[in-house]
Ligand code: NAI
């Protein structure tokens with residue numbers, strides 16, 4: 116291993132014969148240890164320890180990165196943009212509670228630490244900022260742009276959002292006013308009719324077309340060139356759309372989807388048109404809303420083009436609590452029997468979700484989050500048994516972006532007793548979602564610089580390949596994680612975080628922390 120090549124800014128170096136540093140890359144040889152289980156003739160499980168050796172290669176050059184948000188003028192779009200400007204300039208502002216300063220709280224990458232190992236002298240854990248585990252982009256360096264069907268500049272749009280303190284807004288107003296969203300595609304049937312009055316910044320045409328795909332590709336290329344960027348990541352944080360119907364011959368295969376766009380088929384959503392445009396240019400595309408943007412044809416197209424996609428639906432407040440709490444209850448042997456989740460909120464997201472078809476998309480993504488934890492416990496739940504689970508969302512303009520989420524978890528305990536946990540969670544919605552938008556960008560970008568291959572004596576560079584197109588590593592930030600076709604979905608929050616940490620550790624030939 117060549118430790119001399121480590122830049123001074125790096126916090127640590129791995130000293131192992133399995134790791135090789137050069138100025139350009141970090142190469143590791145990693146032994147992945149699992150347990151293969153099968154059933155024998157008597158129907159008994161047989162567990163066999165298994166080892167597979169992989170080679171990883173991480174490109175160390177941190178790119179100049181651009182982020183293009185679809186829905187830039189919305190609550191999330193304006194909040195994340197102002198937040199990054201505030202952090203970049205190290206701003207402080209007065210509030211009624213005293214001075215507050217820019218930070219990245221709520222970002223797992225920027226706000227949390229991870230255990231590197233154990234101090235060889237004291238035996239104590241050594242924890243480092245998560246961001247320092249890998250050579251990652253810093254969010255202060257992101258260049259932000261994007262599209263919105265509403266043409267307000269971002270200063271006016273952040274006023275409309277009613278999220279940020281006036282004192283903070285005054286400090287970023289000038290820069291925000293210089294950012295104006297690009298015109299976007301608007302197919303009225305996909306979002307609520309109550310959104311029509313803000314649709315004044317449109318690319319002509321009210322159904323899918325190749326002209327729309329081409330315009331989006333052009334927008335991305337121009338944004339990249341104008342800002343001297345190495346890479347761009349695109350993220351959907353626009354209104355929740357209704358589900359698209361899955362129709363054979365229309366959106367079931369990559370070729371059919373492209374044909375359907377060419378023919379202006381009415382079942383192709385704006386978000387899918389954006390996804391297709393990105394996939395064709397290998398620009399990573401992440402869906403932060405619940406709709407089925409990634410119809411089977413879109414996933415197949417991504418696989419064909421080796422393009423990265425990720426989704427669906429940011430997991431910010433109520434659902435993040437749920438995916439931690441249900442994991443805890445069921446793993447504690449407590450039989451959860453019902454979850455009732457009510458929300459009321461008064462922002463534009465709530466207004467859009469007051470329409471039944473858009474609510475249905477959200478209901479689906481919020482409802483599936485406990486399935487894997489229930490299915491994993493055959494002691495508490497018989498085959499097919501499931502706790503009752505209901506999700507209600509109501510639009511209540513007065514509370515604005517300060518969503519109220521009320522949850523009751525009802526469980527059966529020892530000898531027929533009951534435990535009831537009631538949670539009243541005020542989720543300042545966009546302030547919780549914005550750090551997730553940043554995490555999704557940073558992790559997705561990092562994944563574009565990691566390659567792997569099955570280890571062999573042949574050290575040929577040509578054998579390295581990227582990860583699968585569907586970035587399930589993003590699951591921690593998402594309510595309804597998209598996974599490669601045929602692979603299981605994991606919602607349990609602790610497992611999702613472990614996956615994120617352990618893939619990064621594997622790239623450095625470090626074992627998972629077994630505790
Ligand atoms: P918002 O309604 O304030 O912003 C959405 C923006 O998208 C609006 O400015 C709208 O004009 C724009 N838009 C609609 N259709 C568009 C299109 N075809 N092209 C370009 N722009 C378009 O909503 P908010 O609060 O920013 O949330 C955005 C999305 O993120 C929603 O779908 C929401 O359900 C989802 N989400 C939000 C979370 C949160 O905590 N804030 C968490 C999980 C998901």
Ligand code: DG6
Nearest residue numbers: 430431432433434435458464508
């Ligand atoms: C009400 O549930 C509106 C939604 O858009 C949520 O605010 C958003 O999906 C966040 O949901 P959660 O469950 O992660 O707090």
